[in-house]
Amino acid sequence: MPQSLSDILRKTIRKELSQGADYSTTAKRGEFHEDFMDSHPDVTCDITLIVKIFKEIYEERGIDLYSVGLSRKKSTT
Secondary structure: OOOOOHHHHHHHHHHHHHHHOOOOOOOOOOHHHHHHHHHOOOOOOHHHHHHHHHHHHHOOOOHHHHHOOOOOOOOOO
Protein backbone atom coordinates (compact mmCIF):
# COMPACT_ATOMS: atom_id res chain seq x y z
CA MET A 1 0.00 0.00 0.00
CA PRO A 2 1.54 3.33 -1.02
CA GLN A 3 2.20 5.90 1.67
CA SER A 4 0.33 9.18 1.68
CA LEU A 5 2.20 12.45 1.29
CA SER A 6 1.50 13.28 4.95
CA ASP A 7 3.00 9.97 6.07
CA ILE A 8 6.11 10.54 3.96
CA LEU A 9 6.50 14.06 5.37
CA ARG A 10 6.02 12.88 8.97
CA LYS A 11 8.61 10.15 8.54
CA THR A 12 11.10 12.54 6.90
CA ILE A 13 10.62 15.31 9.47
CA ARG A 14 10.88 12.90 12.42
CA LYS A 15 14.11 11.49 10.98
CA GLU A 16 15.58 14.97 10.44
CA LEU A 17 14.67 16.13 13.94
CA SER A 18 16.04 12.92 15.48
CA GLN A 19 19.35 13.67 13.78
CA GLY A 20 19.44 17.10 15.42
CA ALA A 21 18.24 19.28 12.53
CA ASP A 22 17.10 22.78 13.53
CA TYR A 23 13.94 24.08 11.85
CA SER A 24 13.20 26.88 14.30
CA THR A 25 13.00 29.60 11.66
CA THR A 26 10.72 30.17 8.71
CA ALA A 27 13.74 30.24 6.40
CA LYS A 28 14.95 26.83 7.58
CA ARG A 29 11.47 25.33 7.15
CA GLY A 30 11.42 26.88 3.67
CA GLU A 31 14.75 25.22 2.88
CA PHE A 32 13.32 21.90 4.10
CA HIS A 33 10.35 22.42 1.74
CA GLU A 34 12.64 23.10 -1.22
CA ASP A 35 14.86 20.11 -0.44
CA PHE A 36 11.83 17.85 0.00
CA MET A 37 10.35 18.97 -3.31
CA ASP A 38 13.72 18.46 -5.06
CA SER A 39 13.98 14.93 -3.71
CA HIS A 40 10.32 14.11 -4.52
CA PRO A 41 9.66 15.73 -7.92
CA ASP A 42 6.56 13.61 -8.50
CA VAL A 43 4.56 15.18 -5.63
CA THR A 44 3.00 18.58 -5.06
CA CYS A 45 3.13 20.01 -1.57
CA ASP A 46 2.77 23.50 -0.17
CA ILE A 47 4.52 24.96 2.85
CA THR A 48 1.23 25.07 4.79
CA LEU A 49 1.09 21.27 5.01
CA ILE A 50 4.71 21.09 6.07
CA VAL A 51 4.22 23.67 8.85
CA LYS A 52 1.13 21.78 10.05
CA ILE A 53 3.12 18.56 10.29
CA PHE A 54 6.03 20.31 12.03
CA LYS A 55 3.54 21.61 14.62
CA GLU A 56 2.07 18.12 15.15
CA ILE A 57 5.49 16.54 15.63
CA TYR A 58 6.76 19.26 17.97
CA GLU A 59 3.58 18.89 20.05
CA GLU A 60 4.03 15.09 20.13
CA ARG A 61 7.54 15.65 21.51
CA GLY A 62 6.30 18.13 24.12
CA ILE A 63 8.22 21.04 22.59
CA ASP A 64 6.71 24.50 23.04
CA LEU A 65 5.78 25.83 19.61
CA TYR A 66 6.88 29.36 20.48
CA SER A 67 10.39 28.09 21.24
CA VAL A 68 10.72 26.86 17.64
CA GLY A 69 9.22 29.91 15.98
CA LEU A 70 5.68 28.62 15.54
CA SER A 71 2.41 29.78 17.02
CA ARG A 72 -0.19 27.57 18.59
CA LYS A 73 -3.25 26.39 16.70
CA LYS A 74 -5.96 28.99 16.47
CA SER A 75 -9.22 28.38 18.28
CA THR A 76 -12.26 27.97 16.03
CA THR A 77 -14.90 29.16 18.48
